[in-house]
Amino acid sequence: MTEEKRSRRELLKTVGIGTGLVALGAQGGAALRSLVPNVSYDAPTTVKLGPPGEFPDGLKYLPEERLFVFREGRVLHAISAVCTHLGCTVRAEALSSPETREVGGKALRLTHRFLCPCHGSRYTGDGTNVAGPAPRPLTWYELSLAADDGQLVVDLARPVDRDFRLTIA
């Protein structure tokens, strides 16, 4: 057989099998891509909490999100009310005299401390666990303003460090 014939034969064979494999591979890939969900049936983790105007200076507790939102002038931050021991909801107790401490490198005025009624864990106003069985401090979550209607939004899938502050206009 001539070289030309042989290479043409090889080419056709390669084209046939090659394209077949590529196409089948692509179809297999398509099948896998179909298993990546495009819509979520979970409860949304970003929750609109209301316009900033509804959050007074001091502390506001949101029972559905189990979240404390603190406001001081134009600065807000949010601390979870879920005890890090076994998940009970902690209680906020006003301090007899508020103290200012440096938290995450910035000054923070602490007006409350947190107590868990289930097993007696205690946290300071910035969420640090100081007594009882709680293994970790209370989580801080990211706050932002919704792009569309300007409501305060918490992202319960995004914990943040304790230097997080949301400053609004």
Next chain:
Amino acid sequence: MEPLRAASFAKRDRTILAIVGLVLIVSTGLFAWSDRKHDWRYYQAEFVRMVAEKFGAAKASALPTGTQQIWVPDLQRADRCITCHQAVSWPGFETAEEPFRTHPKDILRNHPVSRFGCTSCHGGQGYAVDPQEAHGPIEHWEEPVLGRQLGESYTLALPPSSLMQMNCNVCHRYDRSTPGADAINLAKSLVTEKGCRACHVINGRGGTIGPDLTNVGDKPAEQYDFSHLSGQQTAYAWHVGHLKDPRALVQDTVMPNFHFSTKEAQALATLILSWRREPVPASFLSGAPRTEPQTPEEKEAEAKMRTGPGAWFVKTGCFVCHSISVYGVKSPAQIGPDLSVAVEDVQARFGRTIDDFIAAPTGTMSVVLSRQIILSPEEKQVAVQKLREAFAEHQRQKSAGTSTAKADH
């Protein structure tokens, strides 16, 4: 090895195989392309442009992309309308063309989208992401979007977007009148005025001369007799025609002709089609009280407890377990003894003064005072003082013969 002698058809077969491979590639490319070809991609890109123009690039880049869905588990509805109708909660697009128009704010205040979805009010096929299939009318989906377009196709004498009130009434069925649902309100007032219940069971009560209309909205369209109806063959059109002239559609009917105007007939037809067997969770039903208001007496008693002489015990939470009867503070749980006589009682039980006991409590109180009710030293002094005041009041009342405080275990 034995020399391989190719079959005579081998060459032709190889060509066919190559062609088959190419067709396979082309079809793979085709289906991948057809998956990307959706109107919503265009609408989302357009909205990004609109937001960037109006509010700046930063806000535009925060827009979500891809199919979006509102999942309402209570109603088991997955609504994907917001894939195209992204402007629903963006103020500033009130006069834009659909799908870029802001949703009217008032109704959303007590019908938030996250709780109701879109289709439970507007109708349409929430599952779909393409306009024709989402809005309808489309085969195999009974309820198209009940909006202006459908209203105009019926040349409604009512405002063209009134058909949506059919869905309002699914929840607001037992309201006498619902603010904002004018067509339904008109229809309900007609039902009362004209006495439809004389012959028909409506919402569970009425007469039996005519058919039971409680769930008539569920009656399948094929079961209506359209032989005397010209024009659109829909259940809605049938009801409008029937209300305007019953004998024209049902030869041997005894239903009188009420000479309804077109507007009244259309309003009534909207009401009739809303009478469906639709499972609505109780928390969605209007009219069912959603709070448990206190009676005036309860309010007064509570105010007295919070502001009266026993207010300190209420504020600290002592009253949860202990009554302080001399001040009228009633404990809900009454686990512990009456604090009015604590001064005496502690001495009798433990052989200690009240000051001493508060400073170093034993038993249950040691748990409570170290975990649940934590008092600073100053507060403890206040506690002792308050207890002594309460005891003094108890002695005063006893000598006056009015105290009922008892030390019981």
Next chain:
Amino acid sequence: MAKPLATAPGIHPRRFWSVRPRSDREAGDAVTSNFSLHWFPARSFRRSLAWSYSFWLGTVSAALFLLLVLSGLPLLFLHIPSVERAYGSVKDIEYVVTFGSWMRAVHRLSAHLMVAAVFLHLVRVFLTGAYKNALGRAQHREWNWVIGVVMLVSTLFLSFTGYLLPWDQLAFWAVTVGTNIAASIPAIGPTVRELLIGGRNIDQPTLLRFYVLHIVFLPGLLGVLFAYHMWRVRKDGGLARADQLGLAAEKVELPPSPTKTYSLLGIARGTGPTVRSTTLQAPDELVNSVPDLVRRIGIVVLGTIAALSMLSVFVRSPLEEPANPLVTPNPAKAPWYFLWLQEIVTDTTFKVGSLTINGAFLGGVLLPGALLGLLTVWPWLDRSPAATAGRWLPRNRRFQNAVFLLFVLGVLLLTVIGTFCRGPYWHFYWPWEAWPQVPSRI
């Protein structure tokens, strides 16, 4: 120093099976070292490979089955077999799953085409008398035919169980009709129905039962039967057409083959059993399975996949309203491959005086049961000479072929009538007559 044992018999040097044997040794080790040759003989009868002999319908059916399994796997992750959630999950597949509507279309079209292909394969096998044993020696093609009929019924049952799964109106009412026909069997009918449905009414147990049958037992059964079907073909010496070569060879006295023997002692002493091989005597009639047969199989399988990929882009899968036990669609039709049955049931339901003949039992169970039974045992009832195996429409099978074709055309005609001529209320409409408008709610 002796050479390493890498080339000793039984040792296969490569990590994986090879596609094409590279030496006589490897061809000889075929069953354990070469994938294709564990299935196909080293050489195949070239006329068995002809496009116009078999139209490769069996391979097409197998390719479609493969496609159904492959497209079914992602759908398994996406479909939810619960009566509350099944419909929504299918809507999700159509609208929000990437490539979902295409995969569903592939699955649905493959199912429809597989029923057609399997049926055409049966027709072809009948018309070529390929259930016959021309050489006679320990051949049992009649059993392969029976296996094939069982596979046909399994395919239809796979289809039946599959289309309940979306839980839409078509699904619900088609299963209602089907199980009611089963209930019409005297004595055992209601029990059969109750076992199929898992209760008295079609509900969650039915869906779950049909689901498990559809994804586990029926595909498993079909897979096992397919393997047996292939094995039987090898054991019977290939396709029926290959018997023609054997018959031709029998007319010639075959000398013992000089290169094939079963006994080492035979070589040494020359007195072992000798092999007379038709395949060695007629090399022009044979092709090497690798590559010629395998290449054609590749064409058919890849071609089937290509055709279906293409079709699925353009043909959308319908989904009717959610299943509603209170509302029967009008007309309520079975899918096209059962429409001939539905038509027979209609036509065998009639009154004779005051007696009503129950079409469900007569037309839905007895008649198709009798036809199926006749079909199954036909190889034993067939009196035509065995030598006609593998020949298209031979003269001495004219009568049975004609009658068979008549039945086939009858089934096709009934299917056409059921599809195009039956409108609301199952009234008869000529194809050019318009059906009455279907009213809608609003």
